[in-house]
Amino acid sequence: MLPTNVTQLIGRTPVMSIEIPSLNSKLVLKIEKNNPGGSMKDRMARSMVVAALQDGRLAPGGTIVESSSGNTGIGLALAAVEFGLNFIAVVDHHAAPDKIRMMRAIGAEIRYVEGDFKEDEVAVVARQRLAAQLGAQLPGALFMNQSDNPANPEGYAGYVDELMEQLPDGIDAFVGCVGTGGSMTGISRRLKQLLPAIRTIAVEPAGSIVFGQPGRPYYQSGTGTPAGDEVGKVLDYSCIDEGVQVTDQQAFETARYIARRKALLVGGSTGGAIYKALEFIASGKLQGTVVTTVADGGEKYLGSVFDDDWMAKRGLFDPSVASQLDAWLFGQARAA
Template structure:
């Protein structure tokens, strides 16, 4: 198996080639093999290290970033950490634009790496979303100073290109036999890069995107979201429905419940989007054929969510109920069931299924 890290130096050499582990206790009944791609072992703690390195290295290579450049990006957390780490290594200045949904732990990590925080406190007037407001701030900063460079993960082609390598690793780890790949979406860089690799390599893999209720990526209505890194207030140009087999909309309670289940059954402490991916696989059980290899990309680690999705007090405050088997006496959660939408490749028609747990 080739190593994407060949030729890299320092901390950059530890980005990528993450482990793929089999999950033996999370699901029961059907003879299916479930695997988790653990992106939490990247040095910055998430899959966004790959994205950050790809975008920065390519901007350096083509001269858009020099030693005088200040790198700018709008990020809800994980990409900001990845960029802060890489900018620190390259001795570059970094400004991260965040909003009230940003994970405070991530913000403190960015500061520890020497990054500067630009805080957007009010959402976009037209949409009521913070993402357009953060993007507007990034553009404004770059207009004011020619030495500022906006990485722009939302349309930078080196975002999805980074994840062709992610998919290549998975294919190598399973000798090309991946029947299903489940991936959370936000900028859609990961799902697009993986899907393009699958198509170009001729793999017989069905890719299912996982989004959170309230996001604008897929139809389903707009609502308040608490967790960064999953869902988006604007549909990214990276999104391409023609590359996926379908999508699953999960609730934030689904994410919480599944994260607690994963801790209890597999000993993995993961972030919210990983719980969403696991909930989507659960909702898809009747569609996954026996004997399949099913891969889930778990994007980040759970330590940064201890004050939210792993806090009983926070869950009660936000949702008015206990969620997850980690809480004794919590009882069944009251979230609506995930909605599964699978595309009919022959007629181009989608079919929706509402699954009960």
Template sequence: MNVVNDANNVICDYIPRPAARLDCEQSIHERTHMNSNPQSVLDTIGNTSLLALRHVVPSNGARIFIKLESQNPTGSMKDRMALAMIEAPERDGRLKPGGAVVEYTGGSTGVSLALVCAVKKHPLHLVSSDAFSKEKLDHMRLLGAKLTIVPSENGKQTEKLTRDMIREAHRIADETGAYITAQMENTDQLDAYTKMAEEIWTQTGGRIDGFVQSVGTAASLRGISATLREHDERVRIVGVEPAESAVLSGGPSGAHKIDGIGAGYVVPLWHERIADEIERVSTDEARAMAFRLAAEEGLFCGTSTGANVTAALRLAERLGPRATVVTIMCDTGMKYLKSFSQTLDAAS
């Protein structure tokens, strides 16, 4: 059985030596779950499960495991980075108790920041757009955030839209004195992904040959890849970007509809050493894979996860059947019900 139930468990079944299996079983019982008695909802962030895909798999390729970040409180991996981006400035005094926070967001980061700021009592002003799902925007408001909406061109994500949102967030911060988390250039969040990488390393028992993740701010791929390479420099790292806006692999900037990735320009946290290669995945491919994961694996996810798994399948085919590939379920598909419903209605 190739399933890892939570961050206290590591993959045992593919370790061939009985002694290795015994050590693996001991680690399951000896490690204490850090969040077994949470004092607040923030204590439940992280330590998510790792699951083997059983049906969406290559015919003669590597096994693919997916990290279920949908288990975080808001249903997104961005809970990790939001907590890191608030707690670091709280510790060093950049963000005072009760101090206001401002950020630009495509959705998931905003929801996660709204959760963290609600618990920590920081007023939050978010700059977003009608290009992103209404479910996410409503979620932010319900968690107490104030929203400024920057209009898009026909609901598409473009470089201009990203830069317009950033400009508006900085304007608000300058006028109000609020602390701007500035996710596109914030290095505080890297610590969150170092911890996530350690979870992956433990859960796989150190048996990982490839890691695949889509690029938004580039923080998750940068933090996770650096830590995995510290453990084993042979791990193959693959970044994923929208085929319609493949700027990291030398293509032109363009419009796409894969939520949370593909800013349309080379983001500040990116550098070429982060990934060994870049995979291009189109919006249609990402959406089709998200639907396939729901129907075949029971995993209801967003389009960035669809892009991840599409690229992971390609890597799995190249690495072959003796390898193990890990990718991320970035968030839950519940955040995209309206847009997914429109696609289904159009198809019928």
């Protein structure tokens, strides 16, 4: 039977392997940007809406309110159309403009937080505050609060089930980005239930406070927890073997490298996860089949990560990253 709603296209995303013969390993990318909203967040967004409708926190015709840097908002906009709901996305200047345009195109109402924020400062606290106020004040509205919503990690069960079918020879490690903690918790917890020996590595931006490091501004969007915010209650540290940080330069240069070498456009946070996964493989800390997620596509960052002027003005170029990636993948540096 053919799908009759775009949300029925969520999931069943493909995988792609980056072979590393010299290390007897491979990095498998699960291409979540192939979801209809362009990111893995489509899964959890629909999960949260379905749970809220089932337990009565949302009624038909009601209003979803959520703080989002874009991808969760797009997923919620899709679900709002499916279930006949309204959606208000609370965003800040850090959200990629094309994500804002996508939400508007699907019918979302956009509310910007007010305040004097630096360009590399993520205004999560102000966004959360405004979203909570709107959820409490507007009739029939519900603040989804993805950071503390248990339906967030539950939305990734299908992701793991797909992986198990796609990689029947086994999975040795998973490396993923951590922001609210929903995807990292949902995927890692289920993987460890099925594969107790699997290693799970969580990657946050340098400047994020998820693993207790000092907070400072960063440009990576939709990942990490900035200083002044609280780590999401959905994050389960017990299912994560190690937490590591990646710099903006490492993340963005890796995304650009994957575009040039593999013709695959990935977002900046995905670039960071790929960089750390390859670093762990090259160091011998991880071996065999290592999985990471293409959380969203680089198409949403053509005006930032993939724009030379934008990168140069912010001092984000670092040619040594490409040389390092060449050394890890090919054993020697290659010409650019």
